[in-house]
Amino acid sequence: MKAFAELLTRLAFSPGRNAKLAHLAHYFRDVPDPERGYALAALTGNLDMGTAKPALVRGLVADRVDAELFAMSYDYVGDLAETVALIWPTRQDPRDIGLSEVVEALTGSGKVEAARLIAGWLDALEASERYALIKLVTGSMRVGVSTRMALTALASNGTVPIEEIEELWTGFVPPYLDLFAWVEGGPKPEVLARAPFRPVMLSTPTNEDELAARDPSEYAAEWKWDGIRIQAACEGGAARLYTRTGEDISHSFPDLVERMQFTGTLDGELLVRRDDVVAPFGDLQKRLGRKSPGKALLNSHPAALRLYDVLMWEGKDLRGQPFDARRAALENAVAQMNEPRFDASPLLEFATWDDLAALRANPPDPVIEGVMLKRRDSVYQAGRPRGPWFKWKRDAMTVDAVLMYAQRGHGKRSGFYSDFTFGLWDGEMLVPVGKAYSGFTDEELLRLDRFVRNNTTERFGPVRSLAPKLAVEVAFEGLNRSTRHKSGVAMRFPRIARIRWDKPVEEADVLDTLKALLPPET
Amino acid sequence: MRFEDLLIPKPEGLYCPPGDFYIDPVKPVSRALITHGHADHARSGHAAVMASQQTLDIMAIRYGEDFTKTRQTAEGRTTVGDVTVSFHPAGHVLGSCQIAVEQGGTRAVVSGDYSRVANPACAPFEPVDCDLFITEATFALPVFNHPPPSQEIGRLLDSVREFPERAHLVGAYALGKAQRVIMLLREAGYDAPIFIHGALQRLCDYHIEQGIPLGDLRPATMDKAEAKKLREAVVIAPPSAFASPWVQRFADPVISFASGWMQIRARARQRGVELPLIVSDHVDWPDLTRTLEELNPEEFWITHGRDDALMRWADLTQRKARPLHLVGYEEEGE
Numbered sequence: 001m002k003a004f005a006e007l008l009t010r011l012a013f014s015p016g017r018n019a020k021l022a023h024l025a026h027y028f029r030d031v032p033d034p035e036r037g038y039a040l041a042a043l044t045g046n047l048d049m050g051t052a053k054p055a056l057v058r059g060l061v062a063d064r065v066d067a068e069l070f071a072m073s074y075d076y077v078g079d080l081a082e083t084v085a086l087i088w089p090t091r092q093d094p095r096d097i098g099l100s101e102v103v104e105a106l107t108g109s110g111k112v113e114a115a116r117l118i119a120g121w122l123d124a125l126e127a128s129e130r131y132a133l134i135k136l137v138t139g140s141m142r143v144g145v146s147t148r149m150a151l152t153a154l155a156s157n158g159t160v161p162i163e164e165i166e167e168l169w170t171g172f173v174p175p176y177l178d179l180f181a182w183v184e185g186g187p188k189p190e191v192l193a194r195a196p197f198r199p200v201m202l203s204t205p206t207n208e209d210e211l212a213a214r215d216p217s218e219y220a221a222e223w224k225w226d227g228i229r230i231q232a233a234c235e236g237g238a239a240r241l242y243t244r245t246g247e248d249i250s251h252s253f254p255d256l257v258e259r260m261q262f263t264g265t266l267d268g269e270l271l272v273r274r275d276d277v278v279a280p281f282g283d284l285q286k287r288l289g290r291k292s293p294g295k296a297l298l299n300s301h302p303a304a305l306r307l308y309d310v311l312m313w314e315g316k317d318l319r320g321q322p323f324d325a326r327r328a329a330l331e332n333a334v335a336q337m338n339e340p341r342f343d344a345s346p347l348l349e350f351a352t353w354d355d356l357a358a359l360r361a362n363p364p365d366p367v368i369e370g371v372m373l374k375r376r377d378s379v380y381q382a383g384r385p386r387g388p389w390f391k392w393k394r395d396a397m398t399v400d401a402v403l404m405y406a407q408r409g410h411g412k413r414s415g416f417y418s419d420f421t422f423g424l425w426d427g428e429m430l431v432p433v434g435k436a437y438s439g440f441t442d443e444e445l446l447r448l449d450r451f452v453r454n455n456t457t458e459r460f461g462p463v464r465s466l467a468p469k470l471a472v473e474v475a476f477e478g479l480n481r482s483t484r485h486k487s488g489v490a491m492r493f494p495r496i497a498r499i500r501w502d503k504p505v506e507e508a509d510v511l512d513t514l515k516a517l518l519p520p521e522t
Numbered sequence: 523m524r525f526e527d528l529l530i531p532k533p534e535g536l537y538c539p540p541g542d543f544y545i546d547p548v549k550p551v552s553r554a555l556i557t558h559g560h561a562d563h564a565r566s567g568h569a570a571v572m573a574s575q576q577t578l579d580i581m582a583i584r585y586g587e588d589f590t591k592t593r594q595t596a597e598g599r600t601t602v603g604d605v606t607v608s609f610h611p612a613g614h615v616l617g618s619c620q621i622a623v624e625q626g627g628t629r630a631v632v633s634g635d636y637s638r639v640a641n642p643a644c645a646p647f648e649p650v651d652c653d654l655f656i657t658e659a660t661f662a663l664p665v666f667n668h669p670p671p672s673q674e675i676g677r678l679l680d681s682v683r684e685f686p687e688r689a690h691l692v693g694a695y696a697l698g699k700a701q702r703v704i705m706l707l708r709e710a711g712y713d714a715p716i717f718i719h720g721a722l723q724r725l726c727d728y729h730i731e732q733g734i735p736l737g738d739l740r741p742a743t744m745d746k747a748e749a750k751k752l753r754e755a756v757v758i759a760p761p762s763a764f765a766s767p768w769v770q771r772f773a774d775p776v777i778s779f780a781s782g783w784m785q786i787r788a789r790a791r792q793r794g795v796e797l798p799l800i801v802s803d804h805v806d807w808p809d810l811t812r813t814l815e816e817l818n819p820e821e822f823w824i825t826h827g828r829d830d831a832l833m834r835w836a837d838l839t840q841r842k843a844r845p846l847h848l849v850g851y852e853e854e855g856e
Contacts, residue, residue: 006677006680009798010681010797012787013790013791013795013796013797013798014796015796019685019796022684022685026684065664066834066838068834069664069831069834069835070664072663072830072831072834073663073664073665073831076663076665076786077665077786077788078788079787079788082786082787083665086664086665086666086667086785087664087665087667090667090808126669127667127669127785128669408764408765408794410777410794410796411774412773412774414764414769414770414772414774414775414777415764415765415766415767415768415769415770415772416770449767449770453767459765461792461793461794462765462792462793462794
């Protein structure tokens with residue numbers, strides 16, 4: 001448990017993706033089987049043991065620690081698992097307890113037995129290990145590791161491409177002995193997962209200038225819908241919905257899964273759609289992350305699939321075929337399914353780039369973010385190859401805002417104030433509307449850092465409050481209503497497009513200007 | 523006699539009427555007895571100061587030779603007014619002492635800040651039999667259960683080896699913690715030069731003069747290009763330096779912080795720390811309660827820090843205790 005506890009601590013405090021990957025890779029390299037396999041399962045949410053409720057842990061500590069002392073401690077620490085881990089009386093005979101011991105003993109044990117086991121382990125471990133154990137048995141890791149990140153780290157220890165691992169991933173079971181052996185140079189396992197995730201093909205951004213050099217007749221175009229890119233896989237009675245990073249989110253969308261009666265793998269956009277009207281992204285967000293949505297939500301926010309591509313159909317792998325052939329197969333598949341919640345995203349008619357630019361400038365639906373271009377002869381290739389597929393996004397929205405707070409960055413930006421909160425005017429007051437970490441060059445960062453240091457009015461730990469003296473043009477991809485933000489709005493992908501050293505802050509935009517850009521209320 | 527006739531809390535600090543002196547006063551007074559050199563306990567401007575030789579030296583380094591009009595080095599048992607005082611090592615930082623105050627067969631011991639964990643940078647805590655023990659309570663909550671410092675330094679060295687190209691910047695206060703971290707590194711076999719921020723130089727020099735072998739220390743004044751070439755580098759700096767442009771010379775550092783507060787994740791997060799190290803100069807909950815059990819005084823008082831949990835513990839173990847609510851000592855404590 002020691003190595004796993006240290007991994008969790010390092011992951012929890014590592015701000016950057018690269019550092020997280022390194023911690024994971026070193027762990028998978030240094031820790032033996034089956035320990036590392038159970039850790040991988042825990043991190044990716046695939047540990048299938050009856051989880052203990054926090055109340056059980058709380059009950060155990062109540063038998064050992066004075067209630068008043070516990071209450072003072074919990075009040076101070078603010079986190080139940082952490083308080084219990086720290087306050088649990090340490091015994092003098094520590095013992096190392098492996099994840100495998102925990103998983104194997106807890107699987108299939110009853111409530112009373114589980115409580116006895118957990119208490120025994122807590123007695124034998126030290127504080128940071130106790131914390132890891134409690135997180136493990138209550139099934140709440142929350143260390144910011146996606147399945148894709150964990151597998152990327154695993155892949156970096158060997159020569160097997162991440163795409164191959166992702167494709168077989170759902171067929172492996174903890175503690176993944178054959179997976180680790182394969183990554184470390186062993187034979188490729190014969191894994192037969194039902195309805196596995198197939199690594200997704202992604203596009204690169206483009207613009208007018210780049211397109212001018214290309215022949216429009218070689219490309220098909222379709223709308224880029226503002227939902228969630230999704231893969232719908234059905235095979236041998238198993239139906240699964242995956243995000244483009246391979247997270248299985250089937251449980252959140254029972255209304256779609258029950259309609260998936262085909263055999264194949266489809267690529268498309270997950271949307272909330274009421275009859276023919278596609279709802280704004282904010283509506284979809286209400287469905288995401290909801291583990292078991294209630295009937296009311298299913299009715300008020302019905303999900304739908306708008307399909308872009310077909311990878312497998314009735315046992316045939318179509319990925320090696322050109323886009324045009326796959327498109328024909330997709331249209332056949334949609335007709336064959338005859339399911340009103342699934343449709344194919346329409347192809348756009350255009351002869352010249354100017355035609356397409358006109359369509360892009362004036363899309364028929366507000367939930368369109370731009371257009372996608374796909375070479376008609378392109379095969380379906382995992383990853384983000386440069387060339388066959390382009391996204392040509394609608395121009396970003398912008399507002400002129402005023403910098404309000406700055407926070408020090410991490411990693412390569414250690415010591416630099418690089419994370420900014422900006423606001424808009426509401427009468428005489430500035431109301432924060434978002435945060436931006438990017439969009440400026442290294443030289444601009446130096447100048448911003450100097451600005452922050454010279455214009456600080458207050459400090460709160462790593463955060464500085466700034467005199468309202470600098471306007472910035474903020475670009476963003478979309479806007480949602482939000483009850484969690486004081487301003488009532490939440491921006492998507494905000495970044496600093498230009499620093500307006502020249503602009504008097506009084507001329508920055510007002511909050512109502514931003515609110516006018518909100519999609520209509522539903 | 524009543525303990526209140528020997529020592530009473532006043533706005534200036536803990537006062538001894540029969541000796542007419544204060545212990546660690548927070549305002550200028552005519553006579554001060556100082557437990558140790560941390561700025562919230564040792565202030566300049568008192569007319570007369572009595573402390574260990576090392577504490578007097580440290581105050582002179584920090585405030586200049588004129589920090590007081592008269593100094594007296596504490597040695598053995600000394601009469602001050604109508605009481606007898608003696609200084610005993612507290613194991614907190616170099617020169618730190620508990621102060622025993624006696625009159626008519628009654629002895630009170632003022633702990634100052636203290637620690638029971640072996641510290642190669644100072645003398646160990648000496649238990650002194652007493653009727654009244656006046657204790658600090660910086661980490662007086664049962665959640666403070668500090669791991670052995672050698673284990674934490676092991677975590678630092680593991681990280682240094684795991685990320686040799688990233689300089690490891692360890693935040694540590696200039697008096698005590700910085701030298702302790704350096705000594706822990708040396709004890710763990712790390713014998714490379716250790717880089718120190720300028721604010722630590724004079725106090726590190728003083729420790730070396732006092733026979734604490736800190737090894738090869740280099741000023742952390744390299745430029746960006748030199749910083750980039752470093753491998754497996756450890757840099758010690760006061761935590762405030764992380765907010766200054768000084769830190770910008772390091773390309774992608776691991777920010778660490780050595781403090782007892784690092785045991786609480788939310789605290790570490792507030793600090794923006796990537797590698798929290800739990801290294802404390804104060805007693806944690808088990809050591810604090812063990813010390814009270816071991817000394818078993820007739821009564822104990824709590825100077826500063828958290829008193830609610832300790833009062834509850836006194837209730838549960840049927841001990842007589844009293845919170846003094848002395849103000850002016852930093853809540854941070856480390």
